Amino acid sequence: MKLNMAFKVVLIAALAAGCARSVPPPATPSDASFAATAWPGTTIAELEHGRQLYGARCAGCHLPVAPASVAASAWPGHVDEMTTRAHLTPAEATLVTHYLVALSTRAGR
Numbered sequence: 876m877k878l879n880m881a882f883k884v885v886l887i888a889a890l891a892a893g894c895a896r897s898v899p900p901p902a903t904p905s906d907a908s909f910a911a912t913a914w915p916g917t918t919i920a921e922l923e924h925g926r927q928l929y930g931a932r933c934a935g936c937h938l939p940v941a942p943a944s945v946a947a948s949a950w951p952g953h954v955d956e957m958t959t960r961a962h963l964t965p966a967e968a969t970l971v972t973h974y975l976v977a978l979s980t981r982a983g984r
């Protein structure tokens with residue numbers, strides 16, 4: 876019985892770690908100040924909305940591609956390509972693009 880309990884704890888920890896890896900990183904205040912310069916009026920709440928859409932809608936067919944693993948200038952084209960597949964409205968696609976470009980820029984891509 877004790878062994879069974881320990882096994883469950885290990886299993887839950889492993890599942891939690893697996894989930895954590897596929898959750899896209901949150902936007903920071905410095906991402907927000909970059910975004911407000913690049914797209915005047917953009918707020919950290921909008922970047923966060925973009926992040927949620929990215930995690931929810933761009934991770935069904937494949938794991939979400941790490942924002943920093945793609946050049947900032949290449950993200951808009953990728954999102955365009957995937958907008959229909961992810962059933963995003965143009966406004967949602969813009970939120971996702973801003974989030975991805977801001978995080979890629981932060982990483983120096």
Ligand code: HEC
Nearest residue numbers: 932933934935936937940953954956957958960961963971
């Ligand atoms: C209906 C399934 C599906 C959804 C939803 C989806 N993708 Fe994809 N994605 C694919 C497939 C399949 C590939 C493999 C290359 C291809 O077919 O273009 C891919 C490849 C990619 C690539 C690798 C670059 C490339 O073109 O090969 C990126 C980046 C990407 N997707 C981003 C996204 C983003 C951002 C979203 C959300 C807006 C998204 N994907 C939603 C199926 C999907």
